[in-house]
Each structure stands twice: as C-alpha cells, then as structure tokens.
Amino acid sequence: MSFTHPMSLEEITEQMVALAMDFGVSDAQVVDAGALKVNPELVRYCREPQCPSYGTSGNCPPHGPSAREFQLSLEWYEKAVVFKVDVPVAVLMTDERLPVSRKIHETAAILEQFAKNAGCVVTMGVATGGCRALFCSGFEACLKLQGGLCRHAGLAKPSMSGLGVDFTVLSTLAGWTVNTVTAESSSSGGEMGALAGFVLLGGTSSEL
Numbered sequence: 001m002s003f004t005h006p007m008s009l010e011e012i013t014e015q016m017v018a019l020a021m022d023f024g025v026s027d028a029q030v031v032d033a034g035a036l037k038v039n040p041e042l043v044r045y046c047r048e049p050q051c052p053s054y055g056t057s058g059n060c061p062p063h064g065p066s067a068r069e070f071q072l073s074l075e076w077y078e079k080a081v082v083f084k085v086d087v088p089v090a091v092l093m094t095d096e097r098l099p100v101s102r103k104i105h106e107t108a109a110i111l112e113q114f115a116k117n118a119g120c121v122v123t124m125g126v127a128t129g130g131c132r133a134l135f136c137s138g139f140e141a142c143l144k145l146q147g148g149l150c151r152h153a154g155l156a157k158p159s160m161s162g163l164g165v166d167f168t169v170l171s172t173l174a175g176w177t178v179n180t181v182t183a184e185s186s187s188s189g190g191e192m193g194a195l196a197g198f199v200l201l202g203g204t205s206s207e208l
C-alpha cells in the first residue's frame with residue numbers, strides 16, 4: 001500500500017481503527033501511549049501457572065523485553081491503537097482461545113505494517129498470548145533463542161502479559177467493560193471476556 005501524501009498521526013490512527021474493525025475486531029480505540037500502565041508484578045502470571053512460552057520464546061519472559069525496558073520505551077511513542085476481540089470465558093479457559101489469540105497477533109502485525117507504510121518512525125505491536133505456543137509448538141525450539149531469526153518475524157509479537165501491561169487500565173482507557181479472567185473464573189455462566197492487542201506509534205514523516 002502506498003500513500004500519495006504524508007499523513008498526520010491523527011489520520012493514521014483513524015485509518016488504523018477502521019482497518020482493525022474491517023479485520024473483525026470487536027472494538028478499536030486510540031489512547032495516549034503514556035497513559036498505558038506497566039506493572040512488573042503481572043509478569044509472574046507467565047510462570048505461575050507456567051505458560052508454554054515462558055522461557056521457550058525469544059519474545060517472552062525471561063528472554064524478551066522486560067517490563068522495565070518496556071516501561072522506559074513508552075516515552076518514544078505518542079499514541080496506541082488498542083483493539084480487542086470479545087470471547088466467552090468458556091473459550092478463554094481452553095485451547096479454543098488459540099486461534100483468537102493468533103488473530104490478535106495478525107491484527108497487530110497488519111496495523112503495525114500500515115503505520116510503518118504511512119510514515120511512522122517508531123512502532124511496536126503487542127498481542128495477547130505467547131508466540132511459542134501460538135506459532136512454533138510444532139518445532140523443537142525457538143529459532144530466535146538459538147541466535148537465528150524468528151520464523152514468524154513481523155507476525156509474532158511480544159506478549160502483553162510478558163511486558164507487564166495492566167489490562168484493566170488499558171480497558172478503562174479504551175472505555176471497555178471487560179471481565180478479568182483468572183484460573184478461578186467460572187466458565188459456566190456465559191460470561192464474556194476479551195483478548196486484546198495494541199500498536200504503539202510515534203513520529204510521522206509529515207512532521208519532518
């Protein structure tokens with residue numbers, strides 16, 4: 001995709017929201033990047049109970065970017081396009097969530113590529129779910145951890161929980177009312193939860 005004129009950040013984020021909705025997300029919103037909250041304590045949920053991607057993926061703890069590094073990097077970005085897909089809690093508590101989680105990574109990848117093509121100088125996509133379990137479960141090891149290139153570079157994003165992103169704060173910023181799902185959540189009441197992702201962006205060619 002090519003653009004005939006440099007777009008402002010506002011135009012870019014508007015089009016990213018429209019693109020996300022076209023891609024089938026339940027909602028997408030633009031929030032200030034600096035308003036996102038990082039809580040390093042939340043990273044413990046990656047290892048208790050241990051996610052299959054913990055320690056086995058170059059994008060996940062303890063090998064991927066740490067919560068502290070991510071928190072410091074937030075000042076590089078101006079806006080975040082956040083999006084979610086509503087999913088029944090009963091689905092979130094089983095492997096049926098995996099295709100939805102792959103869709104979250106795909107959506108983040110498409111939006112991030114759009115932002116780059118539109119002239120954003122700095123971008124970062126983040127998605128729910130560890131990429132080892134989602135994309136590389138059929139392989140013996142993560143290529144990135146072996147010093148190579150990621151098999152799914154551009155598609156597999158760092159996981160939101162691995163970066164310590166506070167989903168409750170993100171939901172509030174986006175205006176979403178979302179149930180927090182834990183191992184103790186009930187899957188029998190028909191309650192809805194959500195899987196989410198976002199793309200951080202800043203610095204457009206229209207500003208140069």
Ligand code: SF4
Pocket residue numbers: 056057058059131132135136141142143144145149150151152153156
């Ligand atoms: S190769 Fe890429 S997608 Fe696969 S586990 Fe490693 S970082 Fe994730």
